[in-house]
Amino acid sequence: MKIKLIGVIAGFYIVNALTASCAEPALKDVFKDAFLIGAALNPWQFSGNTNAEVRIILKHFNTITPENSLKWGNLHPSPGQYVFSQADQFVEFGVKHKMVIIGHTLIWYAQTPRWVFQDNDGKPLTRDAVLERMREHIHTVVGRYKGKIHGWDVVNEALNENGTLRNSQWLKSIGEDYIVKAFQFAQEADPQAELYYNDYGLEYEPKRKGAVEIVKKLQSAGVKISGVGLQGHYDINRPSTKQIDETIETFSKLGIKVMITELDVNVLPTPGPGGADVTMRFGLDPKLNPYTNGLPKDVEERLARRYAELFSVFLKHKQTLTRVTFWGVSDRSSWLNNFPVRGRTNYPLLFDRNGQPKPAFYAVVDLVRQKPE
Ligand code: 9MR
Secondary structure, eight states: HHHHHHHHHHHHHHHHHHHHHHHHHHHHHHHTTEEEEEEEHHHHHHHHOOOHHHHHHHHOOOOESSTTSHHHHOOOTTTOOOHHHHHHHHHHHHHHHTTTTEEEEEEEEESEEEEEEGGSSSBOHHHHHHHHHHHHHHHHHHTTTTTEEEEEEEOOBBTTTTTTTTTOOHHHHHOHHHHHHHHHHHHHOOOEEEEEEEOOOSSSHHHHHHHHHHHHHHTTTTOOOEEEEEEEESSSSSSOOHHHHHHHHHHTTTTTTTEEEEEEOSSOOOOSSSSSOOTTTTOOGGGGGGTOOOOHHHHHHHHHHHHHHHHHHHHHHHHHEEEEESSSGGGGGOOGGHHHTOOOOOOSEEEEEEEBHHHHHHHHHTTTTTOOO
Protein backbone atom coordinates (compact mmCIF):
# COMPACT_ATOMS: atom_id res chain seq x y z
CA MET A 1 0.00 0.00 0.00
CA LYS A 2 2.77 2.37 1.10
CA ILE A 3 4.87 1.46 -1.94
CA LYS A 4 1.88 2.05 -4.21
CA LEU A 5 1.37 5.49 -2.70
CA ILE A 6 5.04 6.41 -3.19
CA GLY A 7 4.72 5.27 -6.80
CA VAL A 8 1.70 7.50 -7.34
CA ILE A 9 3.45 10.50 -5.75
CA ALA A 10 6.63 9.92 -7.77
CA GLY A 11 4.54 9.61 -10.92
CA PHE A 12 2.84 12.90 -10.14
CA TYR A 13 6.19 14.69 -9.80
CA ILE A 14 7.64 13.12 -12.95
CA VAL A 15 4.59 14.16 -14.98
CA ASN A 16 4.84 17.65 -13.51
CA ALA A 17 8.55 17.92 -14.29
CA LEU A 18 7.95 16.73 -17.83
CA THR A 19 5.12 19.21 -18.34
CA ALA A 20 7.32 22.00 -17.02
CA SER A 21 10.19 21.17 -19.37
CA CYS A 22 7.77 20.72 -22.30
CA ALA A 23 6.31 24.08 -21.41
CA GLU A 24 9.58 25.83 -22.18
CA PRO A 25 11.98 23.45 -23.89
CA ALA A 26 15.50 24.77 -24.42
CA LEU A 27 15.92 26.13 -27.94
CA LYS A 28 19.44 24.67 -28.13
CA ASP A 29 17.97 21.18 -27.50
CA VAL A 30 15.08 21.65 -29.89
CA PHE A 31 17.46 22.57 -32.72
CA LYS A 32 20.42 20.40 -31.74
CA ASP A 33 20.26 18.31 -34.91
CA ALA A 34 19.91 21.36 -37.13
CA PHE A 35 22.09 24.32 -36.10
CA LEU A 36 23.56 26.22 -33.18
CA ILE A 37 21.24 28.76 -31.65
CA GLY A 38 22.45 31.96 -30.05
CA ALA A 39 22.07 35.57 -29.06
CA ALA A 40 23.97 38.85 -29.06
CA LEU A 41 24.99 39.82 -25.53
CA ASN A 42 25.74 43.00 -23.60
CA PRO A 43 27.83 43.62 -20.46
CA TRP A 44 24.85 43.50 -18.07
CA GLN A 45 24.30 39.93 -19.22
CA PHE A 46 27.85 38.55 -19.13
CA SER A 47 29.51 40.43 -16.29
CA GLY A 48 28.32 38.15 -13.49
CA ASN A 49 24.82 39.49 -12.84
CA THR A 50 21.83 37.22 -12.58
CA ASN A 51 18.57 38.40 -14.07
CA ALA A 52 15.80 37.08 -16.33
CA GLU A 53 17.93 37.56 -19.42
CA VAL A 54 20.87 35.63 -17.97
CA ARG A 55 18.50 32.74 -17.18
CA ILE A 56 17.34 32.74 -20.80
CA ILE A 57 20.90 32.80 -22.13
CA LEU A 58 22.06 29.88 -19.98
CA LYS A 59 18.99 27.78 -20.71
CA HIS A 60 18.46 28.38 -24.41
CA PHE A 61 21.65 29.35 -26.22
CA ASN A 62 24.84 27.53 -27.13
CA THR A 63 26.51 30.32 -29.10
CA ILE A 64 27.04 33.99 -28.25
CA THR A 65 28.10 37.16 -30.09
CA PRO A 66 28.94 40.47 -28.37
CA GLU A 67 26.51 43.16 -29.52
CA ASN A 68 29.14 45.91 -29.22
CA SER A 69 32.10 44.90 -27.05
CA LEU A 70 34.44 43.78 -29.85
CA LYS A 71 33.87 46.70 -32.21
CA TRP A 72 36.93 48.81 -32.99
CA GLY A 73 35.63 51.96 -31.27
CA ASN A 74 34.91 50.09 -28.02
CA LEU A 75 38.09 48.06 -28.02
CA HIS A 76 40.70 50.37 -29.52
CA PRO A 77 39.53 53.95 -28.95
CA SER A 78 42.84 55.74 -29.55
CA PRO A 79 46.22 54.88 -31.09
CA GLY A 80 48.02 52.25 -29.05
CA GLN A 81 45.23 52.08 -26.44
CA TYR A 82 43.26 48.86 -26.14
CA VAL A 83 40.46 48.41 -23.58
CA PHE A 84 39.92 44.68 -23.27
CA SER A 85 37.97 44.45 -20.00
CA GLN A 86 34.47 44.01 -21.51
CA ALA A 87 35.62 41.76 -24.31
CA ASP A 88 37.57 39.60 -21.86
CA GLN A 89 34.49 39.21 -19.65
CA PHE A 90 32.40 38.26 -22.67
CA VAL A 91 34.88 35.59 -23.74
CA GLU A 92 35.28 34.26 -20.18
CA PHE A 93 31.48 33.94 -19.91
CA GLY A 94 31.39 31.91 -23.13
CA VAL A 95 34.29 29.69 -22.10
CA LYS A 96 32.79 29.10 -18.64
CA HIS A 97 29.46 28.04 -20.11
CA LYS A 98 31.02 26.07 -22.97
CA MET A 99 29.42 28.16 -25.69
CA VAL A 100 30.58 28.69 -29.25
CA ILE A 101 31.94 32.24 -29.21
CA ILE A 102 31.66 34.53 -32.22
CA GLY A 103 33.76 37.65 -32.74
CA HIS A 104 31.86 40.66 -34.10
CA THR A 105 33.44 42.51 -35.86
CA LEU A 106 36.92 43.38 -37.15
CA ILE A 107 36.42 45.73 -40.10
CA TRP A 108 33.29 47.87 -40.42
CA TYR A 109 32.58 51.32 -41.84
CA ALA A 110 30.81 52.34 -38.61
CA GLN A 111 32.18 52.47 -35.06
CA THR A 112 35.70 52.96 -36.35
CA PRO A 113 37.38 56.09 -34.98
CA ARG A 114 38.56 58.75 -37.40
CA TRP A 115 42.15 58.57 -36.10
CA VAL A 116 42.57 55.16 -37.75
CA PHE A 117 42.85 56.87 -41.12
CA GLN A 118 44.74 60.02 -40.09
CA ASP A 119 48.21 61.04 -38.95
CA ASN A 120 48.91 63.14 -35.82
CA ASP A 121 48.06 66.35 -37.71
CA GLY A 122 44.72 64.97 -38.93
CA LYS A 123 46.03 64.47 -42.48
CA PRO A 124 45.03 61.32 -44.41
CA LEU A 125 47.44 58.43 -43.92
CA THR A 126 48.95 56.56 -46.87
CA ARG A 127 47.49 53.22 -48.00
CA ASP A 128 50.44 51.37 -46.47
CA ALA A 129 50.06 53.12 -43.13
CA VAL A 130 46.33 52.30 -42.92
CA LEU A 131 47.02 48.71 -43.94
CA GLU A 132 49.57 48.48 -41.15
CA ARG A 133 47.01 49.78 -38.62
CA MET A 134 44.50 47.23 -39.88
CA ARG A 135 47.07 44.44 -39.63
CA GLU A 136 48.13 45.44 -36.13
CA HIS A 137 44.51 45.66 -34.90
CA ILE A 138 43.47 42.32 -36.38
CA HIS A 139 46.60 40.53 -35.12
CA THR A 140 46.22 41.99 -31.64
CA VAL A 141 42.50 41.25 -31.24
CA VAL A 142 42.27 37.90 -33.04
CA GLY A 143 45.57 36.83 -31.48
CA ARG A 144 44.37 37.60 -27.96
CA TYR A 145 41.36 35.28 -28.27
CA LYS A 146 43.00 32.63 -30.45
CA GLY A 147 41.57 29.21 -29.66
CA LYS A 148 38.64 30.76 -27.76
CA ILE A 149 36.76 32.69 -30.42
CA HIS A 150 35.48 30.14 -32.90
CA GLY A 151 34.66 32.45 -35.81
CA TRP A 152 35.02 36.12 -36.78
CA ASP A 153 32.88 38.55 -38.75
CA VAL A 154 36.02 39.77 -40.49
CA VAL A 155 34.32 42.34 -42.69
CA ASN A 156 30.87 43.72 -41.90
CA GLU A 157 28.53 45.56 -44.27
CA ALA A 158 30.93 46.45 -47.09
CA LEU A 159 28.17 46.71 -49.70
CA ASN A 160 25.67 49.26 -50.95
CA GLU A 161 22.15 48.11 -51.73
CA ASN A 162 22.99 48.02 -55.46
CA GLY A 163 25.86 45.61 -54.88
CA THR A 164 28.74 48.04 -55.35
CA LEU A 165 31.27 48.55 -52.57
CA ARG A 166 30.26 51.10 -49.96
CA ASN A 167 32.43 54.20 -50.19
CA SER A 168 33.76 53.67 -46.68
CA GLN A 169 36.91 55.14 -45.27
CA TRP A 170 38.47 51.66 -45.64
CA LEU A 171 37.77 51.69 -49.37
CA LYS A 172 38.98 55.27 -49.76
CA SER A 173 42.21 54.73 -47.83
CA ILE A 174 43.21 51.27 -49.02
CA GLY A 175 41.28 50.49 -52.20
CA GLU A 176 39.13 47.50 -53.16
CA ASP A 177 41.56 44.91 -51.86
CA TYR A 178 40.97 45.99 -48.25
CA ILE A 179 38.59 43.06 -47.92
CA VAL A 180 41.10 40.46 -49.10
CA LYS A 181 43.73 42.03 -46.84
CA ALA A 182 41.47 41.89 -43.78
CA PHE A 183 40.76 38.20 -44.32
CA GLN A 184 44.48 37.52 -44.90
CA PHE A 185 45.43 39.21 -41.63
CA ALA A 186 42.73 37.31 -39.73
CA GLN A 187 43.86 34.01 -41.23
CA GLU A 188 47.48 34.73 -40.22
CA ALA A 189 46.41 35.65 -36.69
CA ASP A 190 44.38 32.48 -36.09
CA PRO A 191 44.58 29.88 -38.85
CA GLN A 192 41.98 27.69 -37.10
CA ALA A 193 39.25 30.34 -36.75
CA GLU A 194 36.30 30.44 -39.10
CA LEU A 195 36.16 33.70 -41.10
CA TYR A 196 32.93 35.30 -42.30
CA TYR A 197 31.61 38.10 -44.46
CA ASN A 198 28.53 39.53 -42.68
CA ASP A 199 25.83 41.84 -44.09
CA TYR A 200 22.13 42.66 -44.14
CA GLY A 201 19.85 42.76 -47.16
CA LEU A 202 21.66 40.01 -49.09
CA GLU A 203 18.21 38.54 -49.78
CA TYR A 204 17.78 41.29 -52.39
CA GLU A 205 19.40 40.31 -55.65
CA PRO A 206 21.70 43.23 -56.51
CA LYS A 207 23.32 43.23 -53.08
CA ARG A 208 23.51 39.43 -53.04
CA LYS A 209 25.45 39.57 -56.34
CA GLY A 210 27.91 41.96 -54.72
CA ALA A 211 28.46 39.51 -51.86
CA VAL A 212 28.94 36.63 -54.29
CA GLU A 213 31.68 38.70 -55.97
CA ILE A 214 33.38 39.25 -52.61
CA VAL A 215 33.34 35.52 -51.84
CA LYS A 216 34.65 34.62 -55.28
CA LYS A 217 37.42 37.20 -55.05
CA LEU A 218 38.58 35.76 -51.73
CA GLN A 219 38.39 32.22 -53.07
CA SER A 220 40.33 33.02 -56.23
CA ALA A 221 42.98 34.84 -54.16
CA GLY A 222 43.37 31.61 -52.14
CA VAL A 223 42.28 33.38 -48.95
CA LYS A 224 40.13 31.58 -46.43
CA ILE A 225 36.44 32.45 -46.22
CA SER A 226 34.39 29.98 -44.20
CA GLY A 227 30.95 31.46 -44.51
CA VAL A 228 28.54 34.28 -45.09
CA GLY A 229 26.41 35.77 -42.35
CA LEU A 230 22.91 36.86 -43.34
CA GLN A 231 22.13 39.30 -40.56
CA GLY A 232 18.39 38.65 -40.69
CA HIS A 233 17.09 42.05 -39.61
CA TYR A 234 13.69 41.28 -41.08
CA ASP A 235 10.29 42.91 -41.18
CA ILE A 236 6.98 41.19 -40.69
CA ASN A 237 6.51 40.87 -44.49
CA ARG A 238 9.87 41.27 -46.14
CA PRO A 239 12.02 39.74 -47.41
CA SER A 240 9.96 36.83 -48.69
CA THR A 241 10.76 33.27 -47.69
CA LYS A 242 11.50 32.64 -51.38
CA GLN A 243 14.18 35.33 -51.34
CA ILE A 244 15.71 33.91 -48.15
CA ASP A 245 15.61 30.40 -49.55
CA GLU A 246 17.35 31.46 -52.79
CA THR A 247 19.98 33.40 -50.87
CA ILE A 248 20.99 30.47 -48.68
CA GLU A 249 21.06 28.28 -51.79
CA THR A 250 23.29 30.74 -53.69
CA PHE A 251 25.97 30.89 -50.99
CA SER A 252 25.79 27.20 -50.29
CA LYS A 253 26.65 26.57 -53.98
CA LEU A 254 29.89 28.50 -53.44
CA GLY A 255 30.91 25.79 -51.00
CA ILE A 256 30.74 27.91 -47.87
CA LYS A 257 28.65 27.84 -44.71
CA VAL A 258 25.73 30.17 -44.21
CA MET A 259 24.51 31.51 -40.89
CA ILE A 260 21.76 33.81 -39.69
CA THR A 261 23.73 36.14 -37.48
CA GLU A 262 21.50 38.96 -36.18
CA LEU A 263 17.92 37.72 -36.36
CA ASP A 264 14.98 39.88 -35.30
CA VAL A 265 11.59 40.79 -36.79
CA ASN A 266 10.40 44.39 -36.68
CA VAL A 267 6.63 44.67 -36.11
CA LEU A 268 6.36 48.47 -36.03
CA PRO A 269 5.47 50.74 -38.94
CA THR A 270 8.86 51.97 -40.02
CA PRO A 271 9.85 54.54 -42.61
CA GLY A 272 12.75 53.81 -44.90
CA PRO A 273 13.84 50.69 -46.73
CA GLY A 274 14.08 48.30 -43.77
CA GLY A 275 17.34 46.49 -43.03
CA ALA A 276 19.97 47.81 -40.67
CA ASP A 277 21.67 50.86 -42.12
CA VAL A 278 22.85 52.40 -38.83
CA THR A 279 23.03 55.87 -40.35
CA MET A 280 19.24 55.91 -40.87
CA ARG A 281 17.25 58.00 -38.33
CA PHE A 282 13.68 59.31 -38.12
CA GLY A 283 11.88 61.48 -35.55
CA LEU A 284 9.45 59.96 -33.03
CA ASP A 285 5.87 60.27 -34.29
CA PRO A 286 3.17 58.52 -32.17
CA LYS A 287 1.89 56.84 -35.35
CA LEU A 288 5.21 55.03 -35.54
CA ASN A 289 4.85 53.72 -31.98
CA PRO A 290 1.37 52.16 -31.81
CA TYR A 291 1.87 49.33 -29.29
CA THR A 292 3.18 51.02 -26.15
CA ASN A 293 0.68 49.09 -23.99
CA GLY A 294 1.29 45.65 -25.44
CA LEU A 295 1.03 43.88 -28.74
CA PRO A 296 -2.52 43.28 -30.03
CA LYS A 297 -3.37 39.59 -30.36
CA ASP A 298 -3.59 39.63 -34.15
CA VAL A 299 -0.12 41.18 -34.48
CA GLU A 300 1.28 38.72 -31.91
CA GLU A 301 -0.11 35.88 -34.03
CA ARG A 302 1.23 37.41 -37.23
CA LEU A 303 4.68 37.59 -35.62
CA ALA A 304 4.41 33.94 -34.56
CA ARG A 305 3.49 32.91 -38.12
CA ARG A 306 6.39 34.96 -39.50
CA TYR A 307 8.86 33.28 -37.15
CA ALA A 308 7.45 29.87 -38.07
CA GLU A 309 7.88 30.54 -41.79
CA LEU A 310 11.42 31.81 -41.24
CA PHE A 311 12.45 28.77 -39.22
CA SER A 312 10.84 26.46 -41.78
CA VAL A 313 13.25 27.85 -44.37
CA PHE A 314 16.17 27.59 -41.93
CA LEU A 315 15.32 23.96 -41.16
CA LYS A 316 15.07 23.16 -44.85
CA HIS A 317 18.70 24.27 -45.17
CA LYS A 318 20.04 22.67 -42.02
CA GLN A 319 22.87 21.02 -43.99
CA THR A 320 24.24 24.43 -44.96
CA LEU A 321 23.04 26.62 -42.14
CA THR A 322 25.31 26.21 -39.14
CA ARG A 323 23.93 28.82 -36.76
CA VAL A 324 20.94 31.05 -36.02
CA THR A 325 21.77 33.95 -33.69
CA PHE A 326 19.18 36.45 -32.43
CA TRP A 327 20.23 40.11 -32.13
CA GLY A 328 19.40 40.33 -28.45
CA VAL A 329 17.82 38.18 -25.76
CA SER A 330 14.43 39.70 -24.91
CA ASP A 331 12.25 42.51 -26.27
CA ARG A 332 13.26 44.61 -23.25
CA SER A 333 16.77 45.26 -24.50
CA SER A 334 16.49 44.97 -28.29
CA TRP A 335 18.26 47.68 -30.32
CA LEU A 336 15.00 47.94 -32.32
CA ASN A 337 13.42 49.90 -29.46
CA ASN A 338 15.71 52.71 -30.61
CA PHE A 339 16.18 52.19 -34.33
CA PRO A 340 15.56 53.86 -36.70
CA VAL A 341 13.36 55.90 -34.34
CA ARG A 342 14.44 56.40 -30.72
CA GLY A 343 12.23 55.47 -27.76
CA ARG A 344 9.73 53.03 -29.28
CA THR A 345 8.24 49.83 -27.86
CA ASN A 346 9.15 47.04 -30.25
CA TYR A 347 8.57 43.26 -30.03
CA PRO A 348 11.15 41.64 -32.30
CA LEU A 349 12.39 38.59 -30.35
CA LEU A 350 11.08 35.30 -28.92
CA PHE A 351 11.07 36.42 -25.25
CA ASP A 352 8.95 39.28 -23.93
CA ARG A 353 9.92 42.17 -21.63
CA ASN A 354 9.55 39.92 -18.57
CA GLY A 355 11.68 37.19 -20.06
CA GLN A 356 8.70 34.95 -20.82
CA PRO A 357 8.49 32.93 -24.05
CA LYS A 358 6.05 34.47 -26.55
CA PRO A 359 3.67 32.73 -28.97
CA ALA A 360 6.45 33.14 -31.56
CA PHE A 361 8.69 30.97 -29.33
CA TYR A 362 6.15 28.15 -29.34
CA ALA A 363 5.51 28.54 -33.06
CA VAL A 364 9.21 27.93 -33.70
CA VAL A 365 9.52 25.09 -31.19
CA ASP A 366 6.42 23.34 -32.56
CA LEU A 367 8.10 22.98 -35.95
CA VAL A 368 10.39 20.31 -34.51
CA ARG A 369 8.87 19.26 -31.23
CA GLN A 370 7.81 15.66 -31.53
CA LYS A 371 4.10 15.47 -32.09
CA PRO A 372 2.32 12.54 -30.35
CA GLU A 373 1.84 9.61 -32.76
O1 9MR B 1 22.81 46.63 -31.92
C1 9MR B 1 23.94 47.46 -32.05
C2 9MR B 1 23.70 48.79 -31.39
O2 9MR B 1 23.64 48.62 -29.98
C3 9MR B 1 24.82 49.76 -31.75
O3 9MR B 1 24.51 51.04 -31.24
C4 9MR B 1 25.00 49.82 -33.26
C5 9MR B 1 26.17 50.69 -33.64
O4 9MR B 1 27.37 50.10 -33.22
O5 9MR B 1 25.24 48.55 -33.76
C6 9MR B 1 24.19 47.65 -33.55
O6 9MR B 1 24.53 46.39 -34.08
C7 9MR B 1 24.64 46.32 -35.50
C8 9MR B 1 25.68 45.29 -35.84
O7 9MR B 1 26.88 45.58 -35.19
C9 9MR B 1 25.87 45.19 -37.33
N1 9MR B 1 24.63 44.97 -38.02
C10 9MR B 1 23.53 45.84 -37.68
C11 9MR B 1 23.35 45.85 -36.17
C12 9MR B 1 22.16 46.66 -35.79
O8 9MR B 1 22.41 48.00 -36.13
